[in-house]
Amino acid sequence: xxxxFQYDFMIRAFIVGIIVGVIAPIIGLFLIVRRYSLFADTLxxxxxxxxxxxxxxxxxxxxxxxxxxxxxAIGIDKVQERTKIFGESVxxxxxxxxxxxxxxxxxxxxxxxxxxxxxxxxSITTVEPTDLYFIMALGATVxxxxxxxxxxxxxxxxxxxxxxxxxxxxxxxxxxLIVLAAVTVSLSIRIVGVLLIxxxxxxxxxxxMQFRQSFKTTMxxxxxxxxxxVILGLFLSFYVGIASxxxxxxxxxxxxxxxxxxx
Amino acid sequence: MAEPIxxxxxxxxxxxxxxxxxxxxxxxxxxxxxGIIGPNGSGKTTLLKIILGLLTPQSGQVRLFGKxxxxxxxxxxxxxxxxxxxxxxxxxxxxxxxxxxxxxxAKAGLFxxxxxxxxxxxxxxxxxxxVMHLKDRLIADLSGGERQRVFIARALASExxxxxxxxxxxxxxxxxxxxxxxxxxxxxxxxxxxxxxxSHDIEVxxxxxxxxxxxxxxxxxxxxxxxxxxxxxxxxxxxYGESVRxxxxxxxx
Numbered sequence: 001x002x003x004x005f006q007y008d009f010m011i012r013a014f015i016v017g018i019i020v021g022v023i024a025p026i027i028g029l030f031l032i033v034r035r036y037s038l039f040a041d042t043l044x045x046x047x048x049x050x051x052x053x054x055x056x057x058x059x060x061x062x063x064x065x066x067x068x069x070x071x072x073a074i075g076i077d078k079v080q081e082r083t084k085i086f087g088e089s090v091x092x093x094x095x096x097x098x099x100x101x102x103x104x105x106x107x108x109x110x111x112x113x114x115x116x117x118x119x120x121x122x123s124i125t126t127v128e129p130t131d132l133y134f135i136m137a138l139g140a141t142v143x144x145x146x147x148x149x150x151x152x153x154x155x156x157x158x159x160x161x162x163x164x165x166x167x168x169x170x171x172x173x174x175x176x177l178i179v180l181a182a183v184t185v186s187l188s189i190r191i192v193g194v195l196l197i198x199x200x201x202x203x204x205x206x207x208x209m210q211f212r213q214s215f216k217t218t219m220x221x222x223x224x225x226x227x228x229x230v231i232l233g234l235f236l237s238f239y240v241g242i243a244s245x246x247x248x249x250x251x252x253x254x255x256x257x258x259x260x261x262x263x
Numbered sequence: 264m265a266e267p268i269x270x271x272x273x274x275x276x277x278x279x280x281x282x283x284x285x286x287x288x289x290x291x292x293x294x295x296x297x298g299i300i301g302p303n304g305s306g307k308t309t310l311l312k313i314i315l316g317l318l319t320p321q322s323g324q325v326r327l328f329g330k331x332x333x334x335x336x337x338x339x340x341x342x343x344x345x346x347x348x349x350x351x352x353x354x355x356x357x358x359x360x361x362x363x364x365x366x367x368x369a370k371a372g373l374f375x376x377x378x379x380x381x382x383x384x385x386x387x388x389x390x391x392x393x394v395m396h397l398k399d400r401l402i403a404d405l406s407g408g409e410r411q412r413v414f415i416a417r418a419l420a421s422e423x424x425x426x427x428x429x430x431x432x433x434x435x436x437x438x439x440x441x442x443x444x445x446x447x448x449x450x451x452x453x454x455x456x457x458x459x460x461x462s463h464d465i466e467v468x469x470x471x472x473x474x475x476x477x478x479x480x481x482x483x484x485x486x487x488x489x490x491x492x493x494x495x496x497x498x499x500x501x502x503y504g505e506s507v508r509x510x511x512x513x514x515x516x
């Protein structure tokens with residue numbers, strides 16, 4: 001057996017990596033086609049605020065990250081709906097705003113430490129046994145929800161007006177999609193890190209789009225590319241000793257470049 | 264006699280205090296081929312959005328198939344071809360088959376997958392709109408006329424009783440436009456589909472529709488196309504303004 005599988009933390013990293021590797025590009029593809037790619041990055045920074053609070057309160061940071069990301073996603077949606085601020089500016093507001101508050105909280109608590117850096121760049125050693133079941137349960141919830149609502153989420157992403165006229169509850173479905181995005185982002189933070197999760201959600205999707213297939217096939221390709229990036233990235237992280245977020249995203253970027261060159 | 268498919272009663276609508284539609288009433292009966300005409304800014308697209316439930320008028324009532332629009336749930340009976348389908352986003356990875364199947368999504372119901380009962384209507388719609396041979400092609404790779412037929416097929420896939428169209432020929436070449444109008448007429452006469460067509464192009468609608476409803480913030484005229492053209496030229500001048508001359512060469516066709 002490979003040395004990499006003799007460590008419990010690596011097995012946990014692979015389990016979480018595979019869950020994240022499946023759901024991140026699926027949700028990411030919906031965000032890409034809705035021209036909402038930067039939403040994932042914004043939510044990851046809101047998650048960081050949740051993590052800072054979780055570390056301060058000495059509770060599970062993954063749980064506080066999910067809670068804050070979901071509240072942040074709904075907050076962004078409401079602010080965009082009720083104010084006349086440009087949608088993109090609302091994202092900028094939440095991104096830098098939550099980062100600022102997180103920084104303040106972290107400074108108060110005695111400054112940056114290794115633990116926090118792991119959350120920023122991702123680390124294969126940080127998946128705690130207690131995280132595992134939480135991440136598996138929420139990951140399965142995201143996947144099942146997308147499976148059940150695939151055709152509706154697809155329709156509202158392509159043609160919101162036609163979907164509304166056909167009688168679909170477009171606003172509710174839109175909220176479900178952003179909540180799914182928030183959960184996905186916060187679950188991915190352990191492995192990919194706050195600063196790079198946006199890339200794992202977006203890069204496999206745009207690579208898959210280079211193959212010019214149907215939406216469904218593009219989604220399957222994106223999942224395949226993402227899993228390849230995550231698995232190779234975890235190996236690289238283990239054997240070369242680099243942050244897992246970086247190695248995963250660099251591989252995803254190499255795959256993207258190959259798809260562009262081979263066209 | 265059956266209830267009218269669409270019934271508007273005293274519809275008024277204003278945007279930010281400015282009256283866009285003033286007290287509009289008319290009914291569309293089953294089997295009609297009706298055209299709503301009016302110059303740009305006359306409120307005809309607003310009126311269509313009110314019929315589709317996208318906008319709520321400040322006063323007046325909309326009834327669809329005899330039901331108040333707020334209680335109406337059977338939206339699959341209404342097919343809609345939006346403006347600018349020819350400019351559909353070409354970056355979205357989507358095939359013809361996937362677009363047409365969207366016409367069945369609401370009808371199939373939440374959480375359910377499209378099943379055997381959806382396949383036949385999707386195929387029929389694609390055959391009717393002559394896009395079957397394109398079914399695995401990407402929308403991005405189609406011409407304007409082909410895209411228009413794909414979106415018509417999507418509207419037909421829900422097996423509607425009425426088709427609403429909003430300036431649907433924008434960006435479509437002349438030959439495809441002719442084919443498109445013949446297709447609409449066939450849907451109306453052979454398949455009994457009721458059509459409500461919104462356009463600023465009085466020449467084409469005067470030729471195609473059997474009845475014209477002229478809107479310029481208020482109802483200017485309503486009657487058979489020939490009547491509107493021959494007997495009421497002053498109405499048309501009122502509609503489009505003194506400076507606009509309407510060319511009548513197609514009217515007798």
